[in-house]
Amino acid sequence: MTKSSELLTELEELLDSPLADSPLVDENLGGASLDTMQCLDARLSSLGDIPVYVTLQEGEIDPRLKLLSHSSRTLLHKCPRKYQLYRLSSEQVSLEDEAQAKQTLTFDYGTIVGIGMQGALEGKSEDAIFLECFLAWEGDLLEVNTRQKKSFWLAMFAVKKFISLRAGGFLESYELAYYKNKPAVELSFQLTLPNGYKYRGFIDGVLVHKVTGEVLVLEAKTSSGTANSAMFKNSGQALGYSVVLDVMFPHTSSYTVLYLVYETKSYEYVELPFKKSLLKRALWLQELLIDTQLIDLYHSYDTYPMHGESCFDFFRDCEYMGICTLSTENITKPLTASMLERIEADSGKYDFKVTFEELLEAQVSKGT
Numbered sequence: 001m002t003k004s005s006e007l008l009t010e011l012e013e014l015l016d017s018p019l020a021d022s023p024l025v026d027e028n029l030g031g032a033s034l035d036t037m038q039c040l041d042a043r044l045s046s047l048g049d050i051p052v053y054v055t056l057q058e059g060e061i062d063p064r065l066k067l068l069s070h071s072s073r074t075l076l077h078k079c080p081r082k083y084q085l086y087r088l089s090s091e092q093v094s095l096e097d098e099a100q101a102k103q104t105l106t107f108d109y110g111t112i113v114g115i116g117m118q119g120a121l122e123g124k125s126e127d128a129i130f131l132e133c134f135l136a137w138e139g140d141l142l143e144v145n146t147r148q149k150k151s152f153w154l155a156m157f158a159v160k161k162f163i164s165l166r167a168g169g170f171l172e173s174y175e176l177a178y179y180k181n182k183p184a185v186e187l188s189f190q191l192t193l194p195n196g197y198k199y200r201g202f203i204d205g206v207l208v209h210k211v212t213g214e215v216l217v218l219e220a221k222t223s224s225g226t227a228n229s230a231m232f233k234n235s236g237q238a239l240g241y242s243v244v245l246d247v248m249f250p251h252t253s254s255y256t257v258l259y260l261v262y263e264t265k266s267y268e269y270v271e272l273p274f275k276k277s278l279l280k281r282a283l284w285l286q287e288l289l290i291d292t293q294l295i296d297l298y299h300s301y302d303t304y305p306m307h308g309e310s311c312f313d314f315f316r317d318c319e320y321m322g323i324c325t326l327s328t329e330n331i332t333k334p335l336t337a338s339m340l341e342r343i344e345a346d347s348g349k350y351d352f353k354v355t356f357e358e359l360l361e362a363q364v365s366k367g368t
């Protein structure tokens, strides 16, 4: 039932309710009481926000399920049912939606450290970097997470430490790459896949060796634990980002992905570099395609498997525990025209757009 029909039903019920017999009845209002009419007024005043629901064709997959990223793929692998429920419950269908939703201390902390590192790589002055960090902090300047050791001031400390690292010669043989006359930092990209799927991500930084021309993808991370190479070695995140770079750097066959992890408890940076060959990148593309086919398959069976082994994760129950067996329609939000508009408008907001076919061509030409 749509929201407008719900309101009409509510209106009919209110007009039929016993309130109609109360002393405060205005005959000109069809027998409804003044209280009832005030209540209706309030409800009807929200009519401007009524969403327009979209009806999908038989067999058509909800476009929200086709929005992939590194984190949504991780969720899909953990529990397909959770992926389905999360994507269909979330209002976040665009870059802007995500930015608004991530206003947390952890997100601010990661953003500030990333901005500071990028500023240092671009050779900006310390004052300019600090000002940018200050302006980018959205939350409370005095908020502190004592357990994870995160706050605005501790983020600034991490930035200062990175500036000192740089001044001490860290990555001095590299310079920032440029894309469309813009330094290749915090590059957003969208990869268009077959059947309407899209994969999006952000590349923290791309550097080029001053002598050899070797490309280095920098991925800045913060960890409240100890940085371990096993956490990142086979991660598809930066690997996927390096695949996208195949189009930007058609003559480079292998990349180094450098995870620079700032340990928030030891206040130290840990460098974890990994070489990514052409073969690994080709496999990443294939795996991405398999994920889209898996979603198609789950949809064709109308069954997203429940991976019970993921119900307890990160020391807590899954948020869908106890309700994921209910009907999907009852625990998710219907697709609206506004969501569809935002999904479509989102495509124009990336620094870099590439199609799956272009990537395949780049891979094949490098392989030969």
Ligand code: SF4
Binding pocket: 079, 081, 082, 306, 307, 308, 310, 311, 312, 318, 319, 320, 321, 322, 324
């Ligand atoms: S409770 Fe378990 S099975 Fe259900 S969605 Fe969450 S992880 Fe999946």
